[in-house]
Amino acid sequence: MNLHIDWGILWQESPTGDGPYWQLLLTGLQWTAATALSGWVIALIIGAVVGVVRTAPIRTLALLGDAYVEVFRNIPFLVQLFFWFFVLPEMLPKAAGDWMKQDMPRPEFITAAVGLGLFTAARVAEQVKSGILSLSRGQKNAGLALGLTLPQTYRHVLLPMAFRIVIPPLTSEFMNTFKNSAVALAIGLTELTFQMKQMVEYSNQVIITIFAVTVLYMVMALAVNRLMAWIERKARVPGMIAGGGK
Amino acid sequence: MHKLITLAAALTTAFAAQAHAEELTGTLKKIKDSGTIVVGVRDASQPFSYLIGNKQYVGYSVDLCNKLVDAVQKSLKLKTLEVVYQPVTSSTRIPLMQNGTIDLECGSTTNSMERQKQVAFGVNMFLVNVRTAVRADSGIKSIADLNGKAVVTTTGTTSDRYIKQHESGQKIDVKNLYGKDHDESFLMLETGRAAAFVMDDTLLFGKIANARNPKDFAVVGEVLSSEPYGIMLRKDDPQFKKLVDESLTKLYKSDEIQKIYSKWFTSPIPPKNINLNMPMSDKLKQQFANPTDKGV
Numbered sequence: 366m367n368l369h370i371d372w373g374i375l376w377q378e379s380p381t382g383d384g385p386y387w388q389l390l391l392t393g394l395q396w397t398a399a400t401a402l403s404g405w406v407i408a409l410i411i412g413a414v415v416g417v418v419r420t421a422p423i424r425t426l427a428l429l430g431d432a433y434v435e436v437f438r439n440i441p442f443l444v445q446l447f448f449w450f451f452v453l454p455e456m457l458p459k460a461a462g463d464w465m466k467q468d469m470p471r472p473e474f475i476t477a478a479v480g481l482g483l484f485t486a487a488r489v490a491e492q493v494k495s496g497i498l499s500l501s502r503g504q505k506n507a508g509l510a511l512g513l514t515l516p517q518t519y520r521h522v523l524l525p526m527a528f529r530i531v532i533p534p535l536t537s538e539f540m541n542t543f544k545n546s547a548v549a550l551a552i553g554l555t556e557l558t559f560q561m562k563q564m565v566e567y568s569n570q571v572i573i574t575i576f577a578v579t580v581l582y583m584v585m586a587l588a589v590n591r592l593m594a595w596i597e598r599k600a601r602v603p604g605m606i607a608g609g610g611k
Numbered sequence: 612m613h614k615l616i617t618l619a620a621a622l623t624t625a626f627a628a629q630a631h632a633e634e635l636t637g638t639l640k641k642i643k644d645s646g647t648i649v650v651g652v653r654d655a656s657q658p659f660s661y662l663i664g665n666k667q668y669v670g671y672s673v674d675l676c677n678k679l680v681d682a683v684q685k686s687l688k689l690k691t692l693e694v695v696y697q698p699v700t701s702s703t704r705i706p707l708m709q710n711g712t713i714d715l716e717c718g719s720t721t722n723s724m725e726r727q728k729q730v731a732f733g734v735n736m737f738l739v740n741v742r743t744a745v746r747a748d749s750g751i752k753s754i755a756d757l758n759g760k761a762v763v764t765t766t767g768t769t770s771d772r773y774i775k776q777h778e779s780g781q782k783i784d785v786k787n788l789y790g791k792d793h794d795e796s797f798l799m800l801e802t803g804r805a806a807a808f809v810m811d812d813t814l815l816f817g818k819i820a821n822a823r824n825p826k827d828f829a830v831v832g833e834v835l836s837s838e839p840y841g842i843m844l845r846k847d848d849p850q851f852k853k854l855v856d857e858s859l860t861k862l863y864k865s866d867e868i869q870k871i872y873s874k875w876f877t878s879p880i881p882p883k884n885i886n887l888n889m890p891m892s893d894k895l896k897q898q899f900a901n902p903t904d905k906g907v
Binding site for chain 2: 380451454455463466467472473550551552553555559562563565566567568569571
């Protein structure tokens with residue numbers, strides 16, 4: 366059995382004219398990071414809002430929030446991406462659909478980032494909701510009794526505690542955005558897994574390519590993990606819930 | 612004296628045959644010992660190698676491989692030879708060949724110099740041309756018309772590279788899109804995300820024949836590149852390669868190749884009875900007249 370393992374391949378010129386293979390992987394890494402980070406920003410904003418309204422005493426809003434979470438959590442991410450990329454432009458008025466297909470800048474990237482953001486938002490919303498519900502009801506009542514309005518109670522009493530509680534599960538979601546971004550290769554985003562497939566196809570160095578890409582994903586996930594651990598440490602307030610001293 | 616020479620010659624032949632039988636190496640030895648030959652096939656490489664129903668692998672390459680299996684059985688003088696069809700994909704075919712899972716690969720594999728570093732190929736069995744499919748009403752007639760337009764290709768090939776390699780394409784700039792598989796690339800052409808789909812002509816003709824309205828699409832423009840397809844073998848296995856090359860050469864020089872070709876490329880093929888209407892190109896005729904295993 367001859368597996369023909371040649372590490373020098375990473376420095377060899379690729380036949381695509383895009384420079385050596387390591388540069389291919391670097392381009393992929395940049396798109397993966399860009400997609401995951403923009404997706405995460407969108408997910409945090411929408412997820413926080415949806416999570417909060419699901420606990421608010423306004424029934425219609427809470428129901429809308431629940432519906433959002435159920436829809437985006439129950440449909441596989443790949444199907445969602447196909448919907449945004451292939452189905453939505455056909456459902457819109459012709460001019461808007463054509464714009465999405467032909468004139469929108471970087472359509473694969475925007476679709477992937479927004480799609481990933483909306484998908485992850487449902488999961489973030491679930492975490493935020495459970496964070497808020499884990500607080501004792503007395504917290505909210507005490508805030509209102511002090512004369513704070515409901516939004517003020519959320520802003521100054523509930524959310525500071527809830528967000529600190531959910532940092533660990535959010536860390537997992539943040540790491541997942543990097544891993545889930547690989548699905549975007551299905552709509553042709555030239556991210557890391559896409560470049561891995563290209564490199565395997567051109568160089569036939571399956572083992573080295575997959576090894577290199579695995580290491581890159583692990584490094585990204587580890588960086589996120591450490592960043593979130595750092596945020597958790599910095600955000601710690603002694604005496605506050607889940608924020609006790611060391 | 613004359614008798615002596617005849618005797619010597621007979622003895623030599625007998626010994627050579629003996630030696631040959633004893634010194635089976637590589638794949639032939641493996642096949643003889645196990646009584647099994649494993650043929651790598653593709654699920655959806657119409658019309659080369661694909662699955663119909665849920666069991667049967669058929670296609671142009673599969674027919675050629677079945678001829679090879681017969682030749683192997685004959686040369687090993689086996690009474691029975693079990694044939695196992697092992698599905699492979701474009702990313703698993705080379706590793707599975709190297710680690711001994713499959714003995715022959717009968718799909719749609721380009722015989723390239725890069726791949727020849729890792730595997731061997733039997734004499735080329737087909738020539739595909741990389742061309743461009745467009746919507747018939749788009750007015751695109753040549754590569755030069757693609758300037759500024761979006762062009763899709765399936766992961767693993769780069770339309771940009773082919774277009775730039777082509778002389779008349781050197782002054783144009785296209786936007787590259789990538790489909791995960793040929794169906795998706797074709798969908799991008801169908802929905803208007805891409806103005807053109809650059810791919811092997813057999814695949815383009817196949818997708819168009821399968822489309823809702825085949826008349827809406829056309830294959831136009833220059834041939835961007837020509838690639839030979841080969842049946843893949845394990846590297847450094849001269850005995851097996853010799854047998855494969857000789858059997859294929861014999862087949863190419865007989866009438867039988869015409870029958871196999873027209874069965875798959877100019878007649879209706881299962882499962883939908885679609886006719887690709889692709890007569891044999893002159894280049895392929897030349898290739899069959901002078902078989903070679905040269906890659907690109």
